Amino acid sequence: KAGVTQTPRYLIKTRGQQVTLSCSPISGHRSVSWYQQTPGQGLQFLFEYFSETQRNKGNFPGRFSGRQFSNSRSEMNVSTLELGDSALYLCASSPRPTSGSGYEQYFGPGTRLTVT
Amino acid sequence: KNEVEQSPQNLTAQEGEFITINCSYSVGISALHWLQQHPGGGIVSLFMLSSGKKKHGRLIATINIQEKHSSLHITASHPRDSAVYICAVRDDKIIFGKGTRLHILP
Numbered sequence: 001k002a003g004v005t006q007t008p009r010y011l012i013k014t015r016g017q018q019v020t021l022s023c024s025p026i027s028g029h030r031s032v033s034w035y036q037q038t039p040g041q042g043l044q045f046l047f048e049y050f051s052e053t054q055r056n057k058g059n060f061p062g063r064f065s066g067r068q069f070s071n072s073r074s075e076m077n078v079s080t081l082e083l084g085d086s087a088l089y090l091c092a093s094s095p096r097p098t099s100g101s102g103y104e105q106y107f108g109p110g111t112r113l114t115v116t
Numbered sequence: 117k118n119e120v121e122q123s124p125q126n127l128t129a130q131e132g133e134f135i136t137i138n139c140s141y142s143v144g145i146s147a148l149h150w151l152q153q154h155p156g157g158g159i160v161s162l163f164m165l166s167s168g169k170k171k172h173g174r175l176i177a178t179i180n181i182q183e184k185h186s187s188l189h190i191t192a193s194h195p196r197d198s199a200v201y202i203c204a205v206r207d208d209k210i211i212f213g214k215g216t217r218l219h220i221l222p
Contacts (some may be wrong), residue, residue: 045209056209092159098210104149107161
């Protein structure tokens with residue numbers, strides 16, 4: 001099976017712009033979670049989608065949003081980019097929702113976003 | 117105080133040494149994960165634990181639910197084990213530790 005893929009792998013944007021990142025889960029996986037990783041804060045949970053519905057959301061401002069399509073692919077969007085949004089954005093997939101479950105997550109390689 | 121604390125933050129050891137990385141947490145959890153992240157960013161899930169002990173090759177993970185503590189051990193460490201090891205706890209959300217940067221010298 002192909003692993004989790006994320007596109008693009010690298011991205012440079014300017015403050016104030018918006019960005020859309022894409023994640024394709026492992027075939028058959030219906031849950032996709034998104035994470036932000038920065039040197040200062042480490043890994044932080046953004047949101048989780050299952051069957052096109054957002055199940056959980058982390059403590060991020062409304063500029064961060066996401067969605068999931070019927071084929072389980074997911075996108076996240078960050079509007080009005082700030083310098084502090086520079087980070088590695090990781091997505092992970094699992095067969096079922098991960099909250100309280102015994103399902104492992106499989107991580108993609110990440111998208112490195114630089115905001116200038 | 118962070119809800120998930122890892123120690124040490126950094127660890128340098130010689131090849132062959134026995135390595136222990138610790139994780140303490142303060143919240144109720146349904147599972148605890150140990151993750152490995154190599155330079156370049158890719159993350160691999162090593163273990164998912166809810167009780168007891170798991171072993172995979174040279175890696176061993178233990179968890180003590182009553183003490184809210186987990187350890188990751190690496191036996192016969194090798195330079196390819198050099199990576200950042202991250203502890204994460206899960207209930208309805210997932211909370212990550214800051215990671216332990218491990219460097220194994222040949």
